[in-house]
Structure formats: structure tokens, C-alpha cells
Amino acid sequence: MYVCLCKGVTDKTIRRAVDDGLNSMRELRQQYGVGTQCGCCTQCAKEVVKDAVADR
Numbered sequence: 554m555y556v557c558l559c560k561g562v563t564d565k566t567i568r569r570a571v572d573d574g575l576n577s578m579r580e581l582r583q584q585y586g587v588g589t590q591c592g593c594c595t596q597c598a599k600e601v602v603k604d605a606v607a608d609r
């Protein structure tokens with residue numbers, strides 16, 4: 554599912570990025586632009602990053 558519609562980033566993309574070493578929402582924002590337009594995905598994206606880091 555799409556987490557960030559503005560940037561076209563899915564939960565799968567986020568999970569893959571976390572598997573490849575991404576650690577935080579801050580890095581996700583810098584590398585993928587998640588949350589940098591309308592901002593309404595920020596809370597959901599945070600959760601996905603947190604879950605993915607915990608599952609790593």
C-alpha cells in the first residue's frame with residue numbers, strides 16, 4: 554500500500570530501505586522525500602519505519 558502518495562512511496566519500499574540500513578523517519582524524509590509535501594503521511598510512515606526496524 555502507498556504510505557506517501559505525494560512521493561509514491563509504499564510500505565514495501567520503506568521496509569526494503571530499512572533492511573538496507575535506513576534507521577529513522579528523518580533518513581526516510583531525506584532519502585525518499587516522505588512527508589515533505591502535504592505531510593499527512595508522516596504519522597503512518599513513522600509507524601512503518603518503527604515496525605520495520607523492530608522486525609529487522
Ligand code: FES
Nearest residue numbers: 557558559591594
Ligand atoms: Fe506524503 Fe503527502 S502523502 S507528503
